[in-house]
Every structure is written in structure tokens, then in C-alpha cells.
Amino acid sequence: MRKPILSIQGLQVNRKVDQKSLVNDANIKVYMGEIIGLIGESGSGKSLTARSIMGLLPMNLSASGQIFYKERDILTLSEKDHRKLLGSEIGMIFQDYRGSFTPFIKIGKQLVETLCTHQPVSKKEAKNIALQVLEEMGLDSARVFGSYSFQLSGGQVQRASIAMALALRPSLLICDEITTALDVMNGEKVLHYIDQVRQQTGCAVLMITHDLALAYKRTDRMYVMNQGTIVEEGLPEEIRCNHKHPYTKKLCSCLLALPEDQSFQKERVGAL
Numbered sequence: 001m002r003k004p005i006l007s008i009q010g011l012q013v014n015r016k017v018d019q020k021s022l023v024n025d026a027n028i029k030v031y032m033g034e035i036i037g038l039i040g041e042s043g044s045g046k047s048l049t050a051r052s053i054m055g056l057l058p059m060n061l062s063a064s065g066q067i068f069y070k071e072r073d074i075l076t077l078s079e080k081d082h083r084k085l086l087g088s089e090i091g092m093i094f095q096d097y098r099g100s101f102t103p104f105i106k107i108g109k110q111l112v113e114t115l116c117t118h119q120p121v122s123k124k125e126a127k128n129i130a131l132q133v134l135e136e137m138g139l140d141s142a143r144v145f146g147s148y149s150f151q152l153s154g155g156q157v158q159r160a161s162i163a164m165a166l167a168l169r170p171s172l173l174i175c176d177e178i179t180t181a182l183d184v185m186n187g188e189k190v191l192h193y194i195d196q197v198r199q200q201t202g203c204a205v206l207m208i209t210h211d212l213a214l215a216y217k218r219t220d221r222m223y224v225m226n227q228g229t230i231v232e233e234g235l236p237e238e239i240r241c242n243h244k245h246p247y248t249k250k251l252c253s254c255l256l257a258l259p260e261d262q263s264f265q266k267e268r269v270g271a272l
């Protein structure tokens with residue numbers, strides 16, 4: 001039987017001070033090679049779910065339940081063991097990319113150091129990998145490699161941070177609203193590249209977004225989250241055409257109100 005690489009069971013995220021529940025009994029399964037969408041409006045608990053997987057919850061919150069990564073419950077790991085998983089096993093591209101780079105160290109140096117820490121490569125090999133991934137992100141690789149983050153635009157820093165996460169070839173990649181800072185063309189380029197990496201490496205991707213059109217076009221399965229609870233799960237076409245929960249209906253009605261998108265019409269028309 002196929003086993004999920006990630007299995008979240010009964011995840012609860014509570015405020016320590018009053019035990020108020022911000023994520024309530026979330027259950028999510030992710031298999032190798034899949035792109036899974038976690039969608040929901042702002043404040044529904046998507047980022048807290050991702051941060052629970054990464055062991056990066058704010059101090060005032062606590063997670064309970066089980067999060068199995070390759071059959072180990074990562075909520076029971078020590079901080080040290082949890083950190084060992086980050087980067088090469090589980091990579092995350094954050095919504096707030098500004099903290100991805102230290103401002104007084106050049107981007108290239110940081111990329112090389114990260115690669116050398118997580119992979120058995122020489123500095124020269126790491127530099128070549130770094131230049132290649134920057135180029136694949138549509139960046140002027142030599143310029144970005146030799147720049148400090150404050151010398152680049154927000155979208156360029158975001159793409160460099162995506163390059164850093166992908167260069168490590170993680171088995172599970174968590175993308176939290178990664179196209180928010182990008183224009184439509186660069187957003188598409190980045191999503192296309194992530195899809196390519198998924199096909200090349202067979203990694204799993206958890207794509208967090210409030211953009212239902214993006215999730216519909218790019219994901220294999222979707223979970224819908226509302227007020228901290230997963231209210232619906234299914235294939236993109238099931239979520240779009242056969243949703244059961246009133247909240248999903250509301251989300252879908254917003255999408256259907258948009259002008260028709262020819263590109264995903266073409267891709268999905270057979271499924272409708």
C-alpha cells in the first residue's frame with residue numbers, strides 16, 4: 001500500500017495563554033510526487049499548519065496531535081532533530097521572503113554556504129548549482145549571486161529564496177503564498193519550475209494559497225480550510241464542480257465570477 005510522505009493527524013494549534021484553538025483537528029495526507037493545495041481565506045490557519053510541520057511556531061502557540069514525516073512523528077522530535085530535517089528533507093518557501101537572507105552577506109555566499117551545509121559538494125560545485133538555479137528562476141544569475149539582498153527588488157529576492165529552497169532538492173517542499181510578491185509572468189515561471197523539479201525529483205509539494213484559480217490549475221488534490229478546520233478535500237475538479245461545504249461554495253463562486261481563463265480551460269476541459 002502506498003504510504004504518505006506526510007500525514008497530519010488531528011493537528012491542533014492552540015494559544016498557550018487561554019488554549020484558544022487556531023487550528024482544529026486538521027488531517028492532511030501528502031504522497032510523493034503530488035502537489036497538494038491547502039486553500040482558504042486569510043487567517044484560516046494555513047500558515048500555522050505549515051509552521052507546525054517545520055517546528056517554527058511562534059513561542060506563544062503550541063501544537064498537538066501527530067505529524068508523521070516518513071513515518072516519524074515530528075512533533076515528538078527534539079528541536080535539534082527537527083532542525084536536521086529542515087532544508088534537505090523538508091524545504092519551505094515563506095510568504096515573508098525578506099527574512100530569507102542576511103542583509104550584510106552577499107546572496108551567492110549564503111547560497112554556497114547553505115548548499116555545502118546540507119549536501120556533499122565542494123564550494124566550486126555549490127557555486128555552479130547556485131548559478132544554475134538562479135538562472136532557472138529567470139534571474140541574472142551573476143548579478144544576483146554578487147548582490148546583497150537590499151540591492152534587489154522584492155520579487156528578485158523572493159525568486160532567489162525560492163532558488164535556495166529548490167537547490168537543496170527537498171523530499172517535501174512547502175510553499176506558503178509564494179507568488180504574492182511576483183508579477184503574473186514571473187509567478188507562472190516560478191510555479192512552472194517547481195512543477196519541473198517535482199517531475200525530475202519526485203518530491204511532494206504542499207502549496208498553500210488563497211488563490212483558488214492557482215490551486216485548481218496547479219495541484220493534484222486540494223484541502224479547503226476554514227476557521228482552522230479542514231472542511232473539504234478532493235480533486236481540483238471535484239472541489240470546483242462537486243463541492244459540498246457552504247464555505248467551498250462561497251470560494252468557488254468567487255472564482256466562477258472571474259473571466260474565463262483560456263489556459264486552464266484547455267488543460268482541464270476534459271475533466272469538467
Ligand SMILES: Nc1ncnc2c1ncn2[C@@H]1O[C@H](COP(=O)(O)OP(=O)(O)OP(=O)(O)O)[C@@H](O)[C@H]1O
Nearest residue numbers: 022041042043044045046047048049058060061210
Ligand atoms: N502568534 C500568534 N498569536 C496569536 N494568534 C495568531 C498568531 N499567529 C497567527 N495567529 C492567528 O491564527 C489564525 C491563523 O493564522 P495563519 O497565519 O495560519 O492564517 P493563514 O490562513 O495562513 O492566513 P494568510 O493567508 O493571511 O497568511 C489567525 O486568526 C491569526 O490571527
